[in-house]
Amino acid sequence: MASAREMRLRIRSVKNISQVTRALEAVSASKVRKAIQAVTATRAYAGKAWQVLTHVAKQPGRESLHPLLTRRAEVRNTLAVIITGDRGLAGAYNTNVIRFVSRKFDRNPNPVRFVAVGRKGRDLMLRRRKDVMADFSNLPAAPTFADVSAIGRMVVEEFLQGRADEVYLVYTDFITMVKQETVVKKLLPLEVGGGERVEEYEAKSGPAAAYVYEPGETEILDEIVPRFTALQVYQAVLESQASEHAARMIAMRNATDSALDLVEQLKLAYNKVRQQTITNDILDIVGGANALAQS
Numbered sequence: 335m336a337s338a339r340e341m342r343l344r345i346r347s348v349k350n351i352s353q354v355t356r357a358l359e360a361v362s363a364s365k366v367r368k369a370i371q372a373v374t375a376t377r378a379y380a381g382k383a384w385q386v387l388t389h390v391a392k393q394p395g396r397e398s399l400h401p402l403l404t405r406r407a408e409v410r411n412t413l414a415v416i417i418t419g420d421r422g423l424a425g426a427y428n429t430n431v432i433r434f435v436s437r438k439f440d441r442n443p444n445p446v447r448f449v450a451v452g453r454k455g456r457d458l459m460l461r462r463r464k465d466v467m468a469d470f471s472n473l474p475a476a477p478t479f480a481d482v483s484a485i486g487r488m489v490v491e492e493f494l495q496g497r498a499d500e501v502y503l504v505y506t507d508f509i510t511m512v513k514q515e516t517v518v519k520k521l522l523p524l525e526v527g528g529g530e531r532v533e534e535y536e537a538k539s540g541p542a543a544a545y546v547y548e549p550g551e552t553e554i555l556d557e558i559v560p561r562f563t564a565l566q567v568y569q570a571v572l573e574s575q576a577s578e579h580a581a582r583m584i585a586m587r588n589a590t591d592s593a594l595d596l597v598e599q600l601k602l603a604y605n606k607v608r609q610q611t612i613t614n615d616i617l618d619i620v621g622g623a624n625a626l627a628q629s
Contacts (some may be wrong), residue, residue: 336612341604345597352593358423359586363513365475366511366579372476373508373572374472380569383562385614396523400555402563405523406499412446413489413498414439415521417505417570418455419578420471425585427506427514427578434516435504436462447498451485451571479568486564491524506577512584514577521566524559557610 336344363509416429416435421423432455448464450456453471460466492498501522507515 336588336607336609341600341607345600345604348578348593348597348600352590352597353588355586355593359583359590362579362583362586366477366583369576370508371570371578373576376569376572380565383558383565386558400552400559401494402522402559403555404522405538407498409444411498412439412442412500412502413449413492414446414502414504415449415451415485415489415567415570416455416459417503417574418450418452418458419574420453420473422454423585424578424582425588427581428452428458431455431504431506431516432458432462434518435459436446438502438504438518444499449485449489452574456587473571477568479564479573482568482571483564486560486567489521489567490560490563498522503566503570505574508573508576508580511580514581519570521563524563 382598414435416431418431422428424516435448447467448459449468449470450459451473456466456469468488472482475627489498493501500520503519503521505517505519507517509515546549557595
């Protein structure tokens with residue numbers, strides 16, 4: 335059994351850890367509020383852009399309207415954009431994303447290349463010897479569309495040049511503070527059969543909205559399709575950041591609670607050790623007094 339001094343040092347160490355985790359929880363709580371505001375602010379724009387794009391792309395001959403809407407006759411190469419965090423201490427957030435990627439793409443019949451958004455995902459993918467062709471790490475705490483648009487431009491270029499026949503986007507969808515779900519979305523060729531959260535902005539009943547396009551559908555598609563592809567990546571980054579901060583806040587709260595429980599257990603063990611030490615000292619004194627009395 336450890337000595338009383340060792341127990342005191344361990345109690346002090348665990349208390350210090352609990353103070354650190356409590357501070358990290360407070361920081362994550364502040365960041366997650368800002369991240370949720372950013373996600374909420376962009377969902378309406380993403381929904382309206384999706385509504386307009388769907389209306390245009392559902393016209394006859396959609397595959398001839400724009401190359402990004404054209405399905406390849408044969409899929410030979412796959413590209414996947416993986417969004418994770420730059421830092422740890424977020425529970426199983428990063429690990430869940432990579433585990434989901436392994437289940438989805440390990441048995442893919444075609445070669446798969448990956449674009450890692452986030453340092454943790456990049457390191458885990460390289461450790462598993464995956465083909466990581468690009469890395470976007472250390473994004474700002476509050477990224478703008480300009481900060482993320484390079485990812486969208488790169489995947490569009492890979493698709494148009496024929497180096498990728500399909501592009502997938504893997505990210506963590508923010509649902510609630512205690513629930514985040516890793517999802518995969520087919521980014522290219524652009525799917526217009528429905529969306530996740532943008533559906534709520536579309537009209538559910540009544541006649542469809544009439545649009546007048548100037549200068550024309552082709553010019554509109556040339557502008558909106560690449561931009562909306564980048565917008566989907568931007569929205570996924572915001573969703574993932576909100577999910578990461580929420581997961582880190584929950585993880586730090588659980589760590590703080592566990593540390594406080596451990597402190598109570600250590601205090602109980604320390605009191606037992608201290609009581610045992612006092613009892614042994616009393617026994618030594620009584621034994622010595624008895625020995626003197628007998629002599």
